[in-house]
Amino acid sequence: MSAPTRTIAARATPPGVGGIGVVRVSGPESLRISHELTGRQLKPREATSTAFHGRDGRALDYGIAILFKAPASYTGEDVLELHCHGGPVIIDSVLAELSYLGVDFARPGEFTERAFLNGKMDLAQAEAVADVINSQTEVAARCALRSLSGNFSKYIESISKNIDSFRVIIEANIDFSEDPVEEIEHSVIKKKIKELKGIINDLIDRSKPGELLSTGAEVVLIGAPNAGKSSLLNTLARAERAIVTSTPGTTRDLLDATISLEGLAIRLIDTAGLRQSEDEIEAEGMRRAIAATERADLVVEVRDDTQNDPSGLEILGHDLGDQNRIVVLNKCDLSGRTFGTAEEADGAPAVxxxxxxxxxxDALEKVLLQQLGYQGVGEDTIMARRRHIDAMQRANSHLDQAMIQFESTDLLAEEFRLAQRALGEITGEVTVEDLLGDIFSNFCIGK
Known part of the structure; x- marks a missing residue:
């Protein structure tokens, strides 16, 4: 993959009004651009207070310019940072001048993509940049920072080197021996494969909570009108997010609130009460409620425990099938039922x-985390993505195949090579253009 030749620019701070707005420039023309804008020869890595001049010589703004010479920069290229006043008019005028000087506007994630291409970080670390930025809880941020520091990558590289060293021995047997692997060596190979699989499985187990941390979870509250869905949303969110009245059908659209339970960001979605209705607006609200359950990580069916009426789902004839769900029996202060976990309701855990x-x-919050498969995080938890876990599982599958290939050293070595290749996809040692496009297109512009 060839090194980028375009010089790019983007705002590196959020849009809107602020005290400071940073514009980042990266590429081979950064040094020329710094001279054009400031009229000065900037010293690398030194903050210089200066005016930023437009093409007609007028001052666009007064701020601070910092030049980072390659390779000692975020992207590994010459980088120029312009610290301006944070008004959108000022930032837009500076970006317009950069465009006039021949600089292209950066694609989302292009700065970090260049950092990866220039060897400043591997692919897992590049993804961790986005995870740090998008962290919704302190726990998620800490885990993401560990991956950004290279913690996860070191584990992957260690396993990969372990596989490689053993593969070299196998391939030496192919090159220098007419005979297949001897019977006595079978036990050695089996022991090594089991050892490698154990290490990978341990890493997968440590990565699963991190996968949930990186994405968060979506929990949908459904039920009949006046079952207490909106009250439950407000209680869990510890804020008055939804209007609560005794009038059935108050909630007609989707309302949401994000909460944190043991560091996991959970987006709660309140929905319209489910019942037969001729009201077109209410019916649309119910259609949206059912649609929300289909993409939810967990469905919470709220029931009024003082009533023996059929649930809203039964009224509409809708079956959640094998959807992950729990039943919440609400208003137990009125019904007299004992609080806490209860017997299963319609095959689902009940609280x-x-x-x-x-x-x-408190009992409900514990059940929510259990049903989401979240067991909390420790200092050894890995902030991973689904593709990382898939790659590790594929590596294990190839090791399983290696376990039955003793009669063919060629096939045995190939399975080791494929396992190593699967792990290489995590750090970017093995990459394809489409994968890079998918990863970096989800970054913010300017990072």
């Missing part, structure tokens, strides 16, 4: 609560 008195809420 008895009162959304108004908060009784049973």
């Amino acid at each position: 008895a609560i009162s959304a108004t008195t908060r009784q049973g809420i």
Whole structure:
């Protein structure tokens, strides 16, 4: 993959009004651009207070310019940072001048993509940059920072080197021996494969909580009108996010609030009460409610425990099938049911609560985390993505195949090579253009 030749620029701070707005420039023309804008020869890595001049000589702004010479920069290229006043008019005028000087506007994630291409970080670290930026909880941020520091990559590289060293021995047997691997060596190979699989499985187990941390979870509250969905949303969010009245059908559209449970960001979605209705707006709200359940990580069916009426889902004849769900029996302060975990309801875990008195809420929060498969994080938790876990599982599959290929040293060595290749996809040692495009297109512009 050839090194980029375009010089790019983008705002590196969020849009809107602020005290400071940073514009980042990267590429072979950064040095020329710095001279054109400031009329000065900037010293590398030294903050210089200066005016930024337009093409007609007028001052666009007064701020600070910092030049980073390659390779000692974020991207590994010559980089110029312009620290301006944070008004959108100022930033736009500076970006317009950069465009006039021949600089291209950066694609989302292009700065970090260049950092990867120039060897400043591997692919797992590049993804961790986005995870740090998008962290919704302190726990998620800490895990992402560990991956950014190279913690995860070191584990992958260690396993890969371990596989490689053993593959070299196997291939030496191919090159210098007429005979297949001797029977006595089978036990050695089996032991090594089991050892490697154990290390990878341990890493997968440590990565699964991190995968959930990086994406967060979506939990949808459904049920009949006045079952207490909106009250439950407000109680879990510890804020008055939804209007609560005794009038059925108050909620007609999707309302949401994000909460943090043991460091996991959970987006709660309140929905319209499910019932038969001729009201077109209410019916649309119910259609949206059902649609929301289809993409949810967990569905919470809220029932009024003081009533023996059929649930909203039964009324509409909708079956959640094998959807991950729990049943919340609400208003137990009125029904007299014991608070906390209860017997299963329709095959789903059940919790008895009162959304108004908060009784049973602690038990509900524990069940929510259990059903989401989240067991908390430790200092050894890896901030991973689904593609990382898939790659590790594929590596293990190739090791499984290697376990049965003793009669063919060629096939045995090939399975080791494929396992190593799968792990190489995590750090970017093995990459394809489409994968890079998918990863970096989800970054913010300017990073």
